[in-house]
Amino acid sequence: MPKFTRLASIVALLSSAVAFGHARLVSSSPPDHASLTVAPQSLNLQFSETAQLAVLKLSADGVSVPLHLASDAKATDHFTIALPALKPGSYRVEWTALAADDGHVTKGAFSFAIVAGP
Numbered sequence: 001m002p003k004f005t006r007l008a009s010i011v012a013l014l015s016s017a018v019a020f021g022h023a024r025l026v027s028s029s030p031p032d033h034a035s036l037t038v039a040p041q042s043l044n045l046q047f048s049e050t051a052q053l054a055v056l057k058l059s060a061d062g063v064s065v066p067l068h069l070a071s072d073a074k075a076t077d078h079f080t081i082a083l084p085a086l087k088p089g090s091y092r093v094e095w096t097a098l099a100a101d102d103g104h105v106t107k108g109a110f111s112f113a114i115v116a117g118p
Contacts (some may be wrong), residue, residue, distance in 0.1 A: 022106050023051035023077075023097040032110035039086040039114050043067075045079045047097060053079050054105075055096035060089045075100040088114045 029044040030036055045053070052075045058065040067081055094109045 022048075022104050023099045024048040024106065025095070025097075025108050025110075028093070028110055030112040032112070034112040036112060036114050037116070040083055043079075043081045043083055043093065045081075045095065047077045047079075050075050050077050050100040051097040051106075052100060053095065054098050055094070055107075056081065057094040058083075059092050059094075060086070065091075086114055088116055 024047065025045060026048050027044075027046045029042075030040050043056075043058070053069065053073065056067055056069045058067050065084065065086070067083070069081065073079075090111065090113050092109060092111045094107070096105060096107045098105055
C-alpha cells in the first residue's frame with residue numbers, strides 16, 4: 001500500500017474514532033431555521049447515539065421560556081419535550097448532551113420561527 005494511501009486510511013480511522021462517544025444531534029423537530037405558521041406542541045431531538053440530555057433551554061426573542069426536563073429521565077437517542085403554548089416570534093434551542101457510553105459532552109443550538117398564519 002503506498003504511503004499516501006496508508007496515511008489517508010489511518011487519518012480516516014482516527015477521525016471516525018473521535019466521532020464515536022459524542023452524541024451528535026441528527027435531527028430536530030422543528031428543524032433548524034424552520035419558519036412555522038402553527039406553533040409546535042413538542043420539541044423532538046434525535047441523537048446519533050444514546051445520551052442523557054443534561055441541559056435544554058428555549059428562549060423567545062432572548063427571553064427564557066420554561067421547559068420541564070425530568071432530571072431522572074433515562075438515557076436514550078430520542079427525546080420528546082412538551083412545549084407550552086408558543087406565540088409568534090423567533091426561538092432558539094440550546095442543548096447539552098452526555099454520551100451514555102463514556103460521558104463525553106456535546107453542545108449545540110438551533111433556531112426556528114413562528115410567523116403569523118397565511
